Amino acid sequence: MLKTTTRAESGLRDLTEEQRSDTLFVRSVEKAMNVLSAFHHADGPLSLSEIAQRAGVDRSGAQRMVHTLRTLGYIRRDARENGFLPGIRILDHTLDTLRLDPLVRFATPVLLELRKSVRERVDLSLFDDLRVLYALRLQTKRQNFYATLVGHSVPTYCSSGGWAIMSKLEDDQVRDIVERTDLRPFTNETITTVEEVIEKVTETRDNGFALATSQIVSGEIAAGFPVLDANGNPVGAIHIAGSLSEWTVEDYINHVVPLGQEAARAISYY
Known part of the structure; x- marks a missing residue:
């Protein structure tokens, strides 16, 4: 079967336990980024369970992350209440990346x-x-x-x-x-x-x-x-x-x- 999407994978290797054990490494930030990354190959809004599965975190952890990111404007509720979507504040960071x-x-x-x-x-x-x-x-x-x-x-x-x-x-x-x-x-x-x-x-x-x-x-x-x-x-x-x-x-x-x-x-x- 031919691919229907052309969003490619970055190919970055999984982090090692040594990298995660670094005293400067903040695991909660990693989890938050994994939650945002859950949308990379989504075709529409994601449920909390789908976010948890894609992000590799338990449902309770996903719920707290989604709530926090939603409060900050980085995740939003779908207008039809079918799930969650990325929030518009992510576009601020896209602008910063490109303009700088x-x-x-x-x-x-x-x-x-x-x-x-x-x-x-x-x-x-x-x-x-x-x-x-x-x-x-x-x-x-x-x-x-x-x-x-x-x-x-x-x-x-x-x-x-x-x-x-x-x-x-x-x-x-x-x-x-x-x-x-x-x-x-x-x-x-x-x-x-x-x-x-x-x-x-x-x-x-x-x-x-x-x-x-x-x-x-x-x-x-x-x-x-x-x-x-x-x-x-x-x-x-x-x-x-x-x-x-x-x-x-x-x-x-x-x-x-x-x-x-x-x-x-x-x-x-x-």
Whole structure:
């Protein structure tokens, strides 16, 4: 069965007991964050029992956490009283993350100009282990709900931005990421083996850009370009996405790749 959602997992490993035993580690904060994280793959309001199960806490503990977070505005009751939803105060922290991130601030005007030039969807993603997380999403003529949401994520292993990022990593780092990834497909054309991913990363290194077709969305063509920090490490990528119904692969490469590469160079080493 193909995946119906493209929210990817971060791949962060479970904390060790040694980390939890650190005198500076506050376990109640960990539990509160787990309660908020219970909503990550929810399709609607969650009951208290569902929150407890997803957060890995007992129902009594979940009740206290939910009550506290609700009082603070980080969880709210669904209007129809069917359960609980994230509260609007979480958006304050999203704003803080984006407005204070130097890459996002530096990249925004560059990507606005890029969108004007390519007239296709332009995204900036940030590298988060097994996934890339969208921090900027600039739409054009094609709109859909998920493609407009900041904070949405896709797997590193099968996205143009992911291939672009991995092209700047060592081979053993690439293999580690892919081998820890759930390689189930999004479309009938999604690559699903470690060797196929490594081949795409090698191709990206050789070409200087990544090109993905129908990997996450059927009929989509996307070019990816790595963004580097001051030390030359990959921290994100620019994605430019179009439709195969409107472009041949050759024409798309000729149209977007020079502009995408120029934009990536402009915001790298920020």
